[in-house]
Amino acid sequence: MEKEKLKDFAAIVMEAQRGELVFPTSVNGALSLQLCLADPACHDEDVIRKLLAEPVLAARAVALANSAVFRSNGAALATSVRVAVMRLGYRNLYSLASAMVVRQFGARIADPALRAKAEQLWRYTAHVAALAYVIAQRITKIDADTALFAGIMHEVAGFYLLGRADTIPGLLDDPDEWMGAAQEIIAREIMKKLQVPEPVAIAIVALRGGAIGIPPQGLRDTLLLARQLSPVPSPLPYTEDLALTRTPALTLYLNEPAVAALLNEAADQAKSMSAALLV
Structure with a gap:
């Protein structure tokens, strides 16, 4: 059974590499x-x-x-x-x-547990995208439209794999089998098919294991900070990494009065924006 599951996952990775992704x-x-x-x-x-x-x-x-x-x-x-x-x-x-x-990608999942994960992943994604938009405007001073787009796309591989796991039971039971290089290949190929610009794709791939710079700069830090501040956690295991570890330096930065005030305003705006994405 374990060998069959690994074979199934290897087949999904090979499909991605050949550009044969299954879109609903x-x-x-x-x-x-x-x-x-x-x-x-x-x-x-x-x-x-x-x-x-x-x-x-x-x-x-x-x-x-x-x-x-x-x-x-x-x-x-x-x-x-x-x-x-x-x-x-x-x-x-x-x-x-x-x-x-x-x-x-997750809309037609039949398995209740996987469907619940897909729904939580979308709530998380909506919050991250909205936070990225306002953080870009107020903190990192990068293009906010790009940050919104990157936030929406940053977990696309997770959605895709949850959808495939619905037809291949146990596919994602062991995170070590699909995290890392395999997940990155799938993410890159999906983003290529959806014509995600290369700078956005690079920032998304660089998220895993990344640490937020102090002060945050650029698209990657914008996304990392949005992930850090999301009121809804991701249901996927690979978010439990360095990116979500609140270091003493980051805590000190976030507690600076000027930064805290900006982030409070950002959170209020993001709440309204994420609600619109969740309609």
Whole structure:
């Protein structure tokens, strides 16, 4: 039985290396929207039409447009997809479509335990993505749209493997079998298929075992800090690493009055934003 499980996992890794990843058919609408958004000839009317064809995605776009981060300075409540498109912009809509793709990997899991893990992983991912966005704005001063996208994508391999484990019982029972190089291969190949830009993919792959710089800088540190501050823990075992160890230096930095004030504001904004992603 153990040999069969290892054989199954090796087959999944080989599929990934050959680019033969198994994507659920339910992501086709989101992938179509991504292609449209990436096309320089794409027009607002095309985007609106594709969003309206995907009711769940349309609802999330409107909800995100009404979150505290995007509804600032007394902006009116967004009540249509058209207003949401104007307010969010193409890059954030692309991230929203990516969120639907990632989420759908675990949407049809039948096993109750695996499904519960997938649901918790999505709650965790939504919080990390939202925190990454506001941390990028307030702390690390990097492009916030990129941070949001990276936060959504950073556990894509975990979602994929949970979905595959639903049809291969016991696949993920031993973390030592799928953590490390094998998980990295799968993550890289999924991100390649989803056309994740290389700088984002590199930052995501570098998360495992990484330590947050003091002060935090760049995309990797932004994601690491967002993971550290997420109110929802990841259900996957490989998050119990150096990245989530609150060192004395990090504790001292986080307790600095100016930093603590910024992070408190970030947490409030992220709460509203993550709720929109969880619609």
